[in-house]
Amino acid sequence: MVARTAREILRWLEGLYLTYPVIIPKWDLSNGYTYAEILHAYFPKDINMFAFINGRSLNARLLNWTLIKQFIAKKNLPISIQLIDATLHGKDGGAEGLLEQTYQLLTNKKPFIDSPYERDESFSDHPYQQNLSYYEQAHASKSIKNNLKISELFTDPSYAYQAKRSQAILDQARADRQAMRTANPRRFRVKPTLAERCLRQPLQPDSNAQDWYLKSFDLRSRSVTSITNKSSSVKHQSRHTSANVPKRRSPSQQRSDQEQIEANEDNALYKEIILRQHAVPLGDLLQPIES
Structure with a gap:
């Protein structure tokens, strides 16, 4: 489901008389200016609004959130830095989680959150994509674009980090695709493999x-005896139809005849074979x- 804000938090934000109303927290809190106003309403002497920049650039966002982190460290407030980073980069569920934590800290009240709207710990849009139809879900390149923000690449320009994040997103997309093919085999014309057909x-x-x-x-022995009886009857008929002419057998054929084992259930060697x-396997x- 799409991350949404609780009704108690929206009423709380309206009562603070902010300069800019919070309509979509994912975008309205990304630069940190509105969140600084929320803290200023409770700590007017410690938060100086003239030190913050109301802009959308990456430098403005980094400056505002750096000042906010310094204030949180100074006051020892139990606010998650992961939520702050997710809000800075505009990740799904980051701003909503930050508002819930701040509301519970400043008002000492816990907002009501519906269980279907719980957010992902990695701040990805995977829960939202799972609730869409298979023809509406994002493909692999779109998933990378949604879950790996350009601001993350600028703030952490490590190629190892980018490769690791991209590979994790591709693995998740591949797993979702495989699950989709398993759930809809007729649409994707999935045919069972030879190993799947021969499973015991x-x-x-x-x-x-x-x-x-x-x-x-018992079943195997009966089938073998029936086959041998049929073959012997066919040979017997062929002998009657053919002329009674004695035929000499080569030594190799005589040796193979001696090595043959009759299909007899009482024969221990035949049973073992x-x-x-x-x-x-017994397991x-x-x-x-x-x-």
Whole structure:
């Protein structure tokens, strides 16, 4: 949701008779002049309004907020410096959070905030984007523009910081895109992979792994015996149709015939081969089915 200001705070600001009314805190408090007037209403001897510049330039904003930080450090006021920096750069939720903290400090009252309108700790527009439709959400470049302000690049010209912030925004946008594709597979024509198609169903919670192995062996052995019976019947029919001419078999063919193992359930070697061919890790079988 879009960050909004509580009604008690708006009434409080109207009662201070500020020079410029606070309509959109994100923009009206960014230069620090209006916030200095709020503090001047409670500390008129400590705040000199003639020392502040009512301008929109970055130098004016930095000067005003530097004076405010010095006053906060002098009075030991419990006001967050992160909220001040977020308000200076015009980040989402920074000015609203600063007003809430200041209102609670100066009036000793806690404003009522709706739970759906709680703001992000990193002062990004991600909560707002999540409430939009998938065709209305910002793409990767727009997300970087919204969450990485130009004033941040001037005040902290570190290339490592810029790369880290940009990569974090891109990772979040990629994760949102993947979640969107998962939630709407028909729109994006997402096809299941071969591994997803071949996933085995986990073992039922009320069944035993040994019983499952025995049941699987019975099914496999029956299928193998049926296949061998069909092949032997086909060979028997072909022998009757063909002429009764004795054929000599090569030594390699005779050796392969001797090495063949008959499909017999009583044969221990045959049973072990079947279990090894169709064995499944016991850890995968014991995983409970997710409801």
